[in-house]
Amino acid sequence: MAEHRPTLVRPPPVDSSKAPIENALELTDLSIIGPDIFTNTRELWHPPGARGIYGGAVIAQTLAAAQRTVPPNFVVHSYHCFFVLAGDSSIPIVYYVERVREGRSFCTRTVQARQRGHAIFTVTCSFVREGSGGAKYASHASVMPPDALAQAPPDDYEEPEFRRKGGRTDDPFQSFRCKPTDTHKPPHEQRVWQWVRARGRISDEGGRRAHLSALAYISDSYFIGTVSRIHKLWRYQIPFEDVPKLDPEVREHLEQLNEWEGYGKIDDYKDQPAVGMMVSLDHSIYFHNPGKVRADEWMFTEMESPWASDGRGVVTQKIYSKDGTLLATAFQEGVVRLKSDDQAKNKSKL
Secondary structure (H helix, E strand, C coil), X not given: CCCCCCCCXXXXXXXXXXXXXXXXXXXXXXXXXXXXXXXXXXXXXXXXXXXXXXXHHHHHHHHHHHHCCCCCCEEEEEEEEEECCCCCCCCCCEEEEEEEEECCCEEEEEEEEEECCEEEEEEEEEEEXXXXXXXXXCCCCCCCCCCCHHHCCCCCCCCCHHHHHHCCCCCCEEEEECCCCCCCCCHHHCCEEEEEEECCCCCCCCHHHHHHHHHHHHCCCCCCHHHHHHCCCECCCCCHHHHHXXXXXXXXXXXXXXXXXXXXXXXXXXXXXXXXXXEEXXXXXXXXXXXXXXXXXXXXXXXXXXXXXXXXXXXXXXXXXXXXXXXXXXXXXXXXXXXXXXXXXXCCCC
């Protein structure tokens, strides 16, 4: 039997002086092979039931790899990627960075993430030299919703017991889903709110670049899932009609999880369509205030979907610091295919 090799190099011990997300996103330099080549130091997370590894991990590691090739006074402002193939958590990823352009104010990098010789992910990102915008400039920003702070979690917040039992125990970030208040509105007018932060404290050694990589990691959380929430799509593998047959303890956990994630009551999903496939196609992030990003402090995100049709959906996301500073804006398009009546009846999967 082949040895399980999720990394090219044996991972070092976890560094307790760093936040869990810093350890999770650590890169190994492969300059012995060639310039600007990196690989994942530790095995990447494959969410249960997902087709591949968590997309936010590859988003964050490609950004981290690109950041290593730019001068320290250049900071990322624009990031655009495509998910090409599902990543396999049991195989190392190799990141190839290309230095596309070196300018006085801007520089450009492309990064390819490859497994088995095939590109699974590709990104182009742009960096800007700090202070190059001039002494005078136009300035405005969206304002954080006034009711957001009223739903902010406390600093000592921990997920409920049922979530810790049934979820991932080494998750490097926390999320707190706000209860929806606009479900009476049409889908394109609904807003999905959540608070997110990296666990622990990001080290001084990691610095600003670690905070930006952590924000990139977190930005993929629950993103395309906005479409399933605003349309009340049944997203579990078990058919809805089989829920009453579940063991009472299992059903209770399912009900608690559904409500905690902001999807409401299980009974509301009777006769609702079921998700057959939901995967991300692309992901863009515009970093507005990189110097103010503190990913280990609570950040507020507001997501909405201006359009969904033809088996796809588009979602936008605004990310704010707790003091209301607009840190970043993100966009994502994904596949959102529903099960046909025959598939739902036969309990088959796409």
